[in-house]
């Protein structure tokens with residue numbers, strides 16, 4: 001060990017979080033795992049570690065990716081480091097013992113391989129008491145239809161991170177309309193380039209800015225469905 005080596009466990013919380021942003025930027029998986037565990041041991045809530053250390057770190061990566069300072073191979077390493085941190089947090093976020101609220105099918109749309117945000121939404125939804133069927137990435141409309149048929153979810157969730165793939169959400173919703181099943185499900189959409197207006201334009205029930213909003217929105221719609229069923 002050289003004199004310059006940083007001992008993560010000796011850093012104060014705020015320094016450690018900044019160090020995690022650097023380590024995520026540098027794609028240092030083991031350091032991210034170690035620091036994630038340290039923050040948890042210090043009593044941080046899993047959601048705080050997720051948002052303040054990991055998601056914020058990835059936001060910084062995204063800026064330099066956009067500006068041509070980082071390239072795909074480097075960002076892939078960052079993504080792997082982030083996933084390693086999320087892997088540690090997952091059981092803590094998922095196993096809350098919340099009562100079952102409903103079922104969601106979620107996937108990233110065709111042409112798009114970004115899955116970190118979608119995975120995060122899945123975890124948070126599970127933590128809130130939803131059964132989640134994760135279709136993974138690059139899903140053509142047929143995959144959504146097959147999963148709808150097989151699992152009969154309450155909610156269909158779609159994720160897109162590219163301006164070139166987000167219009168595909170309309171393909172899925174239009175196909176659901178053609179088949180006469182659109183109104184049987186709550187359709188929620190999300191992903192960095194989307195906004196409220198886009199969600200309305202493609203015919204989704206709601207656009208969800210982040211995973212926490214997705215959970216709140218899903219709960220709200222489940223409450224409405226429950227009330228409708230009772231008054232029918």
Ligand code: B1M
Pocket residue numbers: 055058059061062063065066067072073075076079106111112113114115116117118120121157158159160161162163164188189190191192193208209210211212214
């Ligand atoms: Co990509 N990429 N990428 N990338 N990548 C973006 C999206 C980009 C904005 C970067 C940039 O230029 N600043 C840009 C898109 C530009 C655009 O379309 N206008 C971009 C590009 C261009 C590309 C490639 C085309 C690059 C290339 O090949 N030249 C290529 C495309 C590949 C493809 O999909 N076909 C590509 C590839 C990659 C990697 C493979 C290297 C890697 C993905 C690894 C992986 O996911 N396994 C990657 C990454 C990591 C990013 C950035 C840096 C980070 C994305 C991320 O994970 N964020 C991203 C920059 C950015 O977004 N600022 C970028 C963290 C995550 C927690 O946030 O995904 O937004 P997010 O999810 C949030 C919300 O959006 C929301 O909740 C989540 C949690 O709070 N949400 C939902 C997301 N999905 C939801 C679904 C819901 C509800 C809410 O359903 C109900």
